[in-house]
Amino acid sequence: MEPALAVVTGIVFSAGVYALLQGHLFRMVVGFVLISNSVNLLIFSSGRLSRGQPPLIAESRTVPSGPVANPLSSALILTSIVITFGLIAYLIMLVFRSIRQLNTLTPIPGAEEEDEPEEGGK
Amino acid sequence: MNALIYAMIVGPMIFAVITLFSARDQKLQSIFSVVGGLSLVALAVMLMTVVYNSGMMSVQIGNWKAPFGITMMADHFSALMVLVLNFLGLGAIIYSLSEITGPQRAAGYFPILFLLLAGTNGVVLAGDVFNMYVWIEVMVITSFVLLSMGERSEQIRATIPYVVLNFIASMFVLSAVGLLMGLYGTLNMADLAQKIDAAGSSGLSITIAMLFLVGIGIKSAVFPLFFWLPDSYHTPPVAVSALFAGTFTKVGVYVLFRLFTLLFNGGFAFISPIILWVSVLTMLIGVLGAVSQYEFRKLLSFHIISQVGYMTFGLALFTQEGVAGAIFFIVHNILAKTSLFFISGVSLRLRGTFNLRRMGGLFKTSPTLAVLFFISAFSLAGVPPLSGFWGKFTLVRAGLLSEEYIASGVGLLVGFLTTFSMTKIWNEAFWKRMPTQTRKTELRQLKGWGDVFRLAPIVGLVICILIIGLAPMTLMSVAERAASELLNPGLYIETVLGGNEP
Numbered sequence: 001m002e003p004a005l006a007v008v009t010g011i012v013f014s015a016g017v018y019a020l021l022q023g024h025l026f027r028m029v030v031g032f033v034l035i036s037n038s039v040n041l042l043i044f045s046s047g048r049l050s051r052g053q054p055p056l057i058a059e060s061r062t063v064p065s066g067p068v069a070n071p072l073s074s075a076l077i078l079t080s081i082v083i084t085f086g087l088i089a090y091l092i093m094l095v096f097r098s099i100r101q102l103n104t105l106t107p108i109p110g111a112e113e114e115d116e117p118e119e120g121g122k
Numbered sequence: 123m124n125a126l127i128y129a130m131i132v133g134p135m136i137f138a139v140i141t142l143f144s145a146r147d148q149k150l151q152s153i154f155s156v157v158g159g160l161s162l163v164a165l166a167v168m169l170m171t172v173v174y175n176s177g178m179m180s181v182q183i184g185n186w187k188a189p190f191g192i193t194m195m196a197d198h199f200s201a202l203m204v205l206v207l208n209f210l211g212l213g214a215i216i217y218s219l220s221e222i223t224g225p226q227r228a229a230g231y232f233p234i235l236f237l238l239l240a241g242t243n244g245v246v247l248a249g250d251v252f253n254m255y256v257w258i259e260v261m262v263i264t265s266f267v268l269l270s271m272g273e274r275s276e277q278i279r280a281t282i283p284y285v286v287l288n289f290i291a292s293m294f295v296l297s298a299v300g301l302l303m304g305l306y307g308t309l310n311m312a313d314l315a316q317k318i319d320a321a322g323s324s325g326l327s328i329t330i331a332m333l334f335l336v337g338i339g340i341k342s343a344v345f346p347l348f349f350w351l352p353d354s355y356h357t358p359p360v361a362v363s364a365l366f367a368g369t370f371t372k373v374g375v376y377v378l379f380r381l382f383t384l385l386f387n388g389g390f391a392f393i394s395p396i397i398l399w400v401s402v403l404t405m406l407i408g409v410l411g412a413v414s415q416y417e418f419r420k421l422l423s424f425h426i427i428s429q430v431g432y433m434t435f436g437l438a439l440f441t442q443e444g445v446a447g448a449i450f451f452i453v454h455n456i457l458a459k460t461s462l463f464f465i466s467g468v469s470l471r472l473r474g475t476f477n478l479r480r481m482g483g484l485f486k487t488s489p490t491l492a493v494l495f496f497i498s499a500f501s502l503a504g505v506p507p508l509s510g511f512w513g514k515f516t517l518v519r520a521g522l523l524s525e526e527y528i529a530s531g532v533g534l535l536v537g538f539l540t541t542f543s544m545t546k547i548w549n550e551a552f553w554k555r556m557p558t559q560t561r562k563t564e565l566r567q568l569k570g571w572g573d574v575f576r577l578a579p580i581v582g583l584v585i586c587i588l589i590i591g592l593a594p595m596t597l598m599s600v601a602e603r604a605a606s607e608l609l610n611p612g613l614y615i616e617t618v619l620g621g622n623e624p
Contacts, residue, residue, distance in 0.1 A: 020286060025282070028282075035289075035290075039296050042297055042300045043299075045304075046303055073303065073304075076252060076300065076303065079256060086263055087259075087266075090285075094270060094278070094282065097278060098278045098282065102278060107279050107282060
């Protein structure tokens with residue numbers, strides 16, 4: 001099972017990188033989502049795969065009675081999903097703002113005119 | 123005194139909430155922000171004193187015993203970084219009072235600033251690899267917001283490559299963390315150190331080390347991963363630029379130090395030459411990039427990169443003198459770099475532009491600013507008796523002692539080229555007469571509270587540079603203690619695993 005999952009992780013990561021390299025803002029968002037999902041898969045499989053063994057301990061006991069799934073990897077994945085969710089939400093707002101301000105979905109970095117920066121303040 | 127470690131993380135969060143709720147009243151929010159900055163510096167000073175007097179300390183969050191719970195650890199290096207970074211945070215807060223407009227305040231500038239400080243404190247005090255990653259992410263996300271907060275289109279154009287590259291770096295670090303967990307079963311750094319030492323290096327652990335090196339290297343802006351920095355650091359408001367310049371790359375360097383002295387030492391000694399040559403190229407190419415620049419902040423951004431090369435050079439040497447010199451250099455560089463960025467902001471105020479060719483005559487109109495610039499810039503270049511001289515001296519001496527002649531030679535050459543850059547700024551902005559094409563309406567004088575807020579942080583930083591330059595022994599002794607702790611991880615492991623204090 002693990003080799004198949006490893007191959008899938010690699011394919012999804014590559015697809016994400018390909019999407020990131022397109023230079024188009026919406027495809028960049030898709031690339032982010034793919035890459036973060038593949039890294040979550042990586043953490044998932046590093047906690048060792050098992051079938052039908054929930055990470056629970058029976059009520060009367062203090063140690064698990066048989067093999068259980070690794071709860072630590074689930075906790076790590078939860079945290080990373082939340083973090084990348086926040087990142088992607090921010091990124092989508094950034095894309096909207098740049099559509100409004102730059103009027104383009106394919107911005108070229110460094111191609112700005114040398115304008116005088118405005119100052120704020122008293 | 124364990125509460126101090128908690129306070130460094132919870133404190134900024136509390137102030138983030140306070141400034142969020144006082145956002146309607148600008149004056150009240152300003153007062154709370156400054157109070158917050160001052161109290162964080164006070165707490166950091168207390169932490170440093172306690173660590174200096176009683177040695178390193180660790181806390182286990184929630185009283186879960188190590189290595190099962192989350193550990194926070196303050197050794198000399200962490201406490202020193204906390205002190206300098208919060209001092210820098212105070213400077214940025216005071217400077218922001220003069221420049222941040224109403225809409226930016228309403229968008230939550232000050233709360234986000236405090237959350238950024240919480241993130242940096244968290245990274246530096248973390249004793250658990252995943253926790254460190256989470257705090258890095260807090261720093262990164264708050265930096266995204268600060269970078270794009272503003273109305274200018276070049277900010278959006280610059281944020282996008284910054285976001286993408288930092289995201290990729292985070293994904294590399296997260297992959298490395300996931301693989302570490304799979305390979306060793308634990309993420310507590312002290313426990314990992316023991317397990318990695320026992321297991322030696324293998325194909326997978328080398329991969330993990332390289333993933334960390336590349337991921338954190340992107341964040342620290344080493345060669346060839348630094349191209350996001352000059353493209354983005356010159357766009358946000360000056361206070362934000364200065365804060366970024368002092369915090370991000372240096373926190374990245376901190377993580378590199380922590381990982382490669384604690385976890386990947388011993389059997390991974392072949393990594394040192396890699397880091398050495400990366401440092402040499404970083405130093406050289408960073409400063410060469412600055413040679414052609416005439417935009418004040420872009421020039422300084424290239425210098426950030428070149429100075430990071432010095433710091434990783436100290437790490438690559440892996441000797442007591444090298445690491446101590448690098449730690450001293452980190453502290454000096456944070457102070458000098460940030461003050462230079464603040465000075466660029468004041469010169470924007472006086473001349474209306476960041477373009478060096480269009481500036482001039484600042485020495486005549488504001489000799490105070492010229493003196494402040496002189497001290498900061500030539501400290502950066504390494505001129506005695508300022509702080510940069512001691513940092514560079516220790517590093518080059520350590521390099522010569524380790525018989526790395528080429529690298530030390532490059533270090534000296536880069537110092538010379540840095541002096542060239544600083545002289546260029548001096549000539550263009552301060553010494554020469556103002557070119558006649560510059561519109562006279564752009565000129566202003568320094569007066570009023572706004573400019574007090576701009577100058578006060580610069581004065582504070584310059585005073586620190588002078589103190590460190592004229593009396594380097596205090597900082598050097600702390601740096602040496604920190605270096606000996608870093609290079610002998612046994613004490614760290616024992617404090618975390620042997621202690622189990624609540």
